Amino acid sequence: MKKIFQFFLALTMLLTSAFMTAQNIMVREKRVEESVLKVRSDSIKSTISNLVSKHTRHNLSTKSNSLQGIGAAAQLILQKLDTYAKGSAHMSVQKYEYRAGGEKTRLGKEITLSNIVANLKGSSESCDRVIILLAHYDSRSFDNSDSTAFAPGxxxxxxxxxxxxxxARILSTQPLPVTIKLMFLSGEEHGLLGAAHMASIAREEGWNISAxxxxxxxxxxxxxxxELSSNMILRVFSESIPFAETPEMKRIREFNSAENDSESRQLARYIKEISERYVDNLKISLIYRNDRFGRGGDHTPFNRLGFSSVRLCEYYENYDRTHQIPGIRDGKEYGDLISGVDIEYVKKNTQANLATIMNLALAPAKPSKVTIDISALSSSTIISWDQPKDGQKPYGYYILIRETDKSMWEKKFFVKGTSTEIPYSKDNHFFAVQSVNENGNESLATFAVGGSVR
Ligand SMILES: [Zn+2]
Known part of the structure; x- marks a missing residue:
């Protein structure tokens, strides 16, 4: 273990001592790397075509037909997850039913909808952290009140x-220290209903959500x-000023000029760093907004309740396909059909998710109370922090540094102990600290704030 880390550390020092922009040295941890290689395009394609075969997954579509409608789609997801859970000691599947809609809502009447959650229980007894992935399984056609039209989605x-x-398939055979919840949500196309339901459960039950x-x-x-195209770039949307910011959070943000350093933005940066480390030919584009103009997503109800939450979305969108009636018109194909899906792209984006959550689950928890000493005027900066309370003890920490106008962290120094002095001005840079274990799995970054605000 130590040897692996020393090798990793030597490379990191090489990296930080050279010009960051000149080259990046990718050191891949074996367990994450091997799992990423297990992602298969044929099973991705088969899941999509099975969903499309249900004709529509409109929220008001039938639940009593085993071949068509949102009920059949939910059944398909449940059955597939159950087959993975059967062979797994740590995986279970749960259906969450909830009442949604009403006369004056987008649904027009009150109905029961279902979310399906695959729970991959963490193996660490001293750690209750949870990492959540979301995807909605409902679909819609051009007219969102039409529950019977072909809506392949x-x-x-x-x-x-x-x-x-x-x-779910890959992680069902290998437990991670931290619990992973994979949420298959309904109600998205009628107002993010399924996500709002799960976010409120998470808050009521006090889940310790990392991401x-x-x-x-x-x-x-x-x-x-x-007609621009690329399957080499994926967007991550993240809130700038948190939707759930309190007056006290606002005071700290303004004091530290931290409008670009919300926890959701730290998560977005983490996704970029880890995905680009493990997935070949994929660049992550950080979009500094919560979502696209006038369009939302299931991450938002989680943001509103104060959780770190981001959206992954293709870089190029096709408006001839999204929410359109399928068919050929004027020689052009319309509709959200499988012919419009780039399976290799979905495969890489799946790998980006898997690498991110595995690296995060294998890492220690992030440090807390990361503080810059601002009591004296100095050209150097003293930073101190608290070791995470739960889970594995970090082997050490990374000090992250960037100039104030830079998007990504530029330098990453390894240190032992829980404080350090570095010859970089606190006025000219932002700082953060990550926990890291002996294999090089690092936590999310905790942004460093000036000491006088504490
Ligand atoms: Zn959608």
Whole structure:
């Protein structure tokens, strides 16, 4: 173990002592790397085509037909997860039914909808952290009140469901220290109803959530109109100023100029760093907004309740396909059919999810009370922090540094102990600290705030 870490450390020092922009040295941890290679495009494709075969997954569609409608889709997801759970000592599957809608709502009447959650229980007894992936399985056609029209939803959001299903398959055979919950949600197309239901349960039951990652539309790689295309770039949307900011949080943010350092933004940076470490030919684009104009996603109800939550979404969208009536018109194919889904792209985006949650689950918890000493004027900076209370004890810590106008952390120094002095000005840089174990699995970053606010 120590040897592996020393090798990792030597490479990290090499990296930090050189110009960061010149080159990146990728050191992949074996367990994460091997799991990422298990993601298969054929099983992704089969999940999407099985979902499309249900004709529609509209929230008001039938629940009594075993071949068509949202009831049949829920059954398909449950059955598939059950087969993985049967062979697994740590996986269980739970259905959460909830009442939604009413006369004056987008649904027009009150109905019962179902969320399905695959629970992969963490093996560590001293740690109750939870990592959550989301994907909605409902679909819609052009007219959102039409519950019988063909609404294949291959990309929106068969792609997200297929990613989570593939992760369930791979993680059902290997327990991680931290609990992973894979949530297959309904009600998204009528107002994020399923996500709101799960977020409120999480808050009521006091879940210790590290991260929520929503996968919604991760399979289209060609834009309509401009015809730009790439399956090498994926967007991560993250809130800037937290939706759930309290007056006290606002005071700390303003004092520290931390409007670009919400916990959701730290999660987005983490996804970029880890995905680009483990997934070949994939770049993560950080989008500094919660979602696209006038369009939301299932991560948002979690943001509103104060959880770190982000959305993964394809870089190029195709408006001829999303929410359109399928068919050929003027020689152009319309509708959200599987022919519009780039399966290799979904595969890479699934790998990005898997690498991120595995690295996070294998890492120690993040440090707390990360504080910059601002009591004296100095060209150096003294940073101190508390070791995480639960779970594995960190082998050491990474000090992250970036200039104030940079998007990503630029330098990463390894230190032992819980304080350090570094010759970088606190006025010219931002700092954060990550916990790291002997294998190089690092936690999320805790942003460093000036000491006088404590
Ligand atoms: Zn969607």
């Amino acid at each position: 291959a990309n929106d959001n068969g792609s997200g469901v297929a990613a989570l299903m593939e992760i 929520v990652i929503n996968n919604d539309m991760i399979g289209n790689s060609r834009s309509s109109g401009t």
